[in-house]
Amino acid sequence: MVLELVPRPAGLKQIIDESVDVKSFVFEFTDGSKLNSLPGQFVEVSMPGVGESTFAVSRLEDGCRRFHVSVKRMGHVTKALHRSAVGETIFVRGPYGKPFPVADWKGRDILIVGGGIGLAPLRPVVDHILANRRDYGKLDILFGARTPGDMIFRTDLEAWGKNPGIKLVKTIDVECVDWDGCVGLLPNVVKQQVYKPDGRIAVVCGPPVMIRFTMAALKELGWPDQQVYTTLEMKMQCGIGQCGRCNIGGKYVCKDGPVFRLDQITPNVI
Amino acid sequence: MAGWKKLAKSDLPAFLAELASQAELVVPQEKNGKTRFLPLDSARPISFPSSLVDVSLKSVFFPKRRPVARFGEKGDSPSEQRIECAAVQSPFSPRIVMGAHPCDVSAVNYVDRVFVHSAFKDPLYEAERNRTTIIGMACSEMKPECHCTDRDLSPDNERGMDAVFVEAGDGYLFRAVTDKGAAVLKSGLLKETSDEPAKRDWPRGKYPVSPESIVQSPSSSEADPFWQEVADLCLTCGACTFACPTCTCFLVSDERHDGAGERVTAWDSCQFSGYSRMSGGHNPRKTKSARVRNRMLDKFVYTVEKYGATSCVGCGRCAIICPVGRHFPREIAALSRGLSPLSSEENGDCTRSKRGLPPLSSDENGGCTRSPRTR
Numbered sequence: 001m002v003l004e005l006v007p008r009p010a011g012l013k014q015i016i017d018e019s020v021d022v023k024s025f026v027f028e029f030t031d032g033s034k035l036n037s038l039p040g041q042f043v044e045v046s047m048p049g050v051g052e053s054t055f056a057v058s059r060l061e062d063g064c065r066r067f068h069v070s071v072k073r074m075g076h077v078t079k080a081l082h083r084s085a086v087g088e089t090i091f092v093r094g095p096y097g098k099p100f101p102v103a104d105w106k107g108r109d110i111l112i113v114g115g116g117i118g119l120a121p122l123r124p125v126v127d128h129i130l131a132n133r134r135d136y137g138k139l140d141i142l143f144g145a146r147t148p149g150d151m152i153f154r155t156d157l158e159a160w161g162k163n164p165g166i167k168l169v170k171t172i173d174v175e176c177v178d179w180d181g182c183v184g185l186l187p188n189v190v191k192q193q194v195y196k197p198d199g200r201i202a203v204v205c206g207p208p209v210m211i212r213f214t215m216a217a218l219k220e221l222g223w224p225d226q227q228v229y230t231t232l233e234m235k236m237q238c239g240i241g242q243c244g245r246c247n248i249g250g251k252y253v254c255k256d257g258p259v260f261r262l263d264q265i266t267p268n269v270i
Numbered sequence: 271m272a273g274w275k276k277l278a279k280s281d282l283p284a285f286l287a288e289l290a291s292q293a294e295l296v297v298p299q300e301k302n303g304k305t306r307f308l309p310l311d312s313a314r315p316i317s318f319p320s321s322l323v324d325v326s327l328k329s330v331f332f333p334k335r336r337p338v339a340r341f342g343e344k345g346d347s348p349s350e351q352r353i354e355c356a357a358v359q360s361p362f363s364p365r366i367v368m369g370a371h372p373c374d375v376s377a378v379n380y381v382d383r384v385f386v387h388s389a390f391k392d393p394l395y396e397a398e399r400n401r402t403t404i405i406g407m408a409c410s411e412m413k414p415e416c417h418c419t420d421r422d423l424s425p426d427n428e429r430g431m432d433a434v435f436v437e438a439g440d441g442y443l444f445r446a447v448t449d450k451g452a453a454v455l456k457s458g459l460l461k462e463t464s465d466e467p468a469k470r471d472w473p474r475g476k477y478p479v480s481p482e483s484i485v486q487s488p489s490s491s492e493a494d495p496f497w498q499e500v501a502d503l504c505l506t507c508g509a510c511t512f513a514c515p516t517c518t519c520f521l522v523s524d525e526r527h528d529g530a531g532e533r534v535t536a537w538d539s540c541q542f543s544g545y546s547r548m549s550g551g552h553n554p555r556k557t558k559s560a561r562v563r564n565r566m567l568d569k570f571v572y573t574v575e576k577y578g579a580t581s582c583v584g585c586g587r588c589a590i591i592c593p594v595g596r597h598f599p600r601e602i603a604a605l606s607r608g609l610s611p612l613s614s615e616e617n618g619d620c621t622r623s624k625r626g627l628p629p630l631s632s633d634e635n636g637g638c639t640r641s642p643r644t645r
Contacts, residue, residue, distance in 0.1 A: 004390040005522060005535070006339045006357045048341035048533065049526035053549070075549030208552055234554065235546045237522045240390040243538070244519030245546050247568070248554075250575025255389070 007091035018152040034064035039124035043094030053077040054236040056121030070120040096239040109137035115206020144171040144186040187213035197223040225263035275460035293364035321409035326515035327374035342530040368405040372427040373583040377515030379430040383577040406431030415586025419474035477599035497559035508539030510588035516581040
């Protein structure tokens, strides 16, 4: 019997600079095993001696043998990760949590709304849709960052922008030179773009305040809760519903989430 | 179920010695002025408290600090350094816990829901459970803060015990509850008897609570002044959570010494301000009132949703240990009745009028104005 809290060694294969303070770390487990992660699931990444933090899996490659986590420099674990180099061994456990029910969304139009690092857990959803393009309808992606320098996944944004099957809208909080996208906070841009519910699925992730106001904007546009999904951020440590800290009422975000359909969470939560 | 057997009080030391020869024996003993569960030590006098051991049983199965992995660095030059995590092995030698009261045993049963009856079992915890035979002890009295009878338990409840014993006159009566329990009651010192423990009618109604009425209580909402009243008293020291036999929240922490170190789980408290604070500074429960509310609702509402059971066993340790006189059982009973959290028999403000609610009939008011003892 394995103690779930003990992580497995993973080699750091590549580091991608995503923005001024976000890097993506690309791992492969040392024993060659796959990370059987579904879109929306997360892992716990360890720097032994420093600590462990929770990150969404932001991309799977090579038949799940390679996986990305995209990390914003914030606390001591993320700072230590940002100092690490290709070739180092880092420790990982997971995947954990309930994924996005992408199979249930077949045949429907999808709206992705990501704010800042909140795009990380949503990118596997986009990857899944693009890999199974005929299973899904129209794909809208709305991505917002504070400044152009905070835009992550630039290569993807460029590719998505050129993809005729995707309608991409990028926005920054405050106007600035050499910016050709929208300007404005995400909830306002959601209203400006007048995204209609029409049987569509909305998937929203970003800072808590962005999620709250984006939900309100969607509600204003007539979106029923049953068509809106989010993935919530909460302080987590064990990732398996035992350490206690990530509860929202009687649900653990790590175990019962992090993906929730809006009607599955109490209104005062977000 | 097997019948009762009698042990003469004079034979107790010999019986304990027999048990200790079969397995590691853990019994309540006094250390630093408090009774607690410790491996039998002949230097300490044995006394089985008639009710409630001061420090709960949970640390026997879930220690306050518990290494789960070790890491070290290999290789001489820094570039060859490797860090390895290895699971800590758990001991499998048999152990007997004797003298745990119904509240503590029931609490361990609840904790099983978190660590054993879970999608991810905790093998360290499970090994500690499996290697242990519990000879529980029926209480012969209820102490002032005891209210297990209001929590679907009683001082003679055998739930979760492998065997049970009770003080009876000049001896103790023992009975096996499970096969595991029967295996440790084979001693020749235990004599067949027709004696049975006296049936008693235990008082109830001191701090009655119904999860449904808590959910329906207008005070349960976040904005209700109830929570601020509680928070104004609270120090958020976490003592109630550490004393509670069913509180098992923990943090995962790396302790490093010269490159090598251990990853440990350590008891944590949902009452601490940093408990749910994220590295970006966002804290979903940044106010004291939000944290005391989360804990009180967790015990009676959230755990029902999570594990199908409330998680208060009525031991009263939270009230006993609180340095500022917060009285969780009274507060939760008041919440359940739509009263002010400070309602009590002592200050006589147990009226709904204080909160703008109509008075209850004397029947409903039951345990709040009078303790069951004086009725």
